[in-house]
Amino acid sequence: MHALRFYFDPISPYAALAFWNLPEALRGHNHVVDYVPVLFGALLKANGQKGPAEIESKRAWTYRQVLWLGREQGLSLPAQHPFNPLALLRLAWACCDEGSTPSRWVVEQLLNHVWQGQGADANEPARLQALAETLAPQRRADEEAAKRRLREATDAALAAGVFGVPTIAWQGKLFWGQDALPMLVAALDGDPWFQSGAWEDAGQRPAGIQRS
Structure with missing residues (x-):
């Protein structure tokens, strides 16, 4: 059985797209997926990066692309984006036992709340x-246990080399982005490229120049 870890933050429309497309991509594969909510902003800060929505021209392209890609799933942009995802992330961790991760159903409700909300504000209190109330979490999202699990998951993701969302981890390899699903499936199918040393060689190539 293939054991996968799906790192995501509901702030990312690409995480929603990858989540929605994952069952079809993995059809026919014996697999289990752990869904791991992490704070995308912390990943960006740790790596000295800006998010797509923080760069004006990239933000416009991102919104155009995801609306086009998500037409069949009814993807809509929330009223505010980017927004603070902490309440949603902590709610996700409040829905599972210590030592487990949120179920696919829980993650689906979170992502649909943001990306199929017909333009509503993801953080609107009501x-x-x-x-x-729908998720009926085991504890309050503002309790320390939920906050701690989010911090621990984000720190563990950084230690594993995760730099963005969505990222799917499999056998020590990280597949970043919704457009990496075909590459992941090829690896699961035993594509000989992954045994050729090409993966390792590509990751060891030095940078040509370094910007100050």
């Missing part, structure tokens, strides 16, 4: 309350 909507958040309705989402919490």
Whole structure:
């Protein structure tokens, strides 16, 4: 059985697209997926990066692309983006036992709340309350346990080399982005490229120049 870890933050429309497309991509593969909510902003800060929505021209392209890609799933942009995802991330961790990760159903509710909300504000208090009532978490999202698990998951993701979302980890390899799903499936199918040393060689190539 293939064991996969799906790192995501509901702030990312690409995480939603990858999540929605994952079952079809993995059809026919014996697999289990752990869904791991992490704070995308912390990944960006640790790596000295800006998010796509923080660069004006890239933000415009991102919105155009994801609206086109997500037409069949009814993807819509939330009223505010980027927004602070902490309430949603902590709610996700509040929905599972210590030592486990949120279920696919929980993650689906979170992502649909943001990206199929018909343009509503993801952090509007009444909507958040309705989402919490639907999810019926085991503890309050503002309790220290949920906050701690989010911090620990984000730190562990950084230690594993995760720099963005969505990222799917499999056998020590990281597949970043919704457009990496075909590459992941090729690896699961035993594509000989992954045994040729090309993966390792590509990762060891030095940078040509370094910007100050």
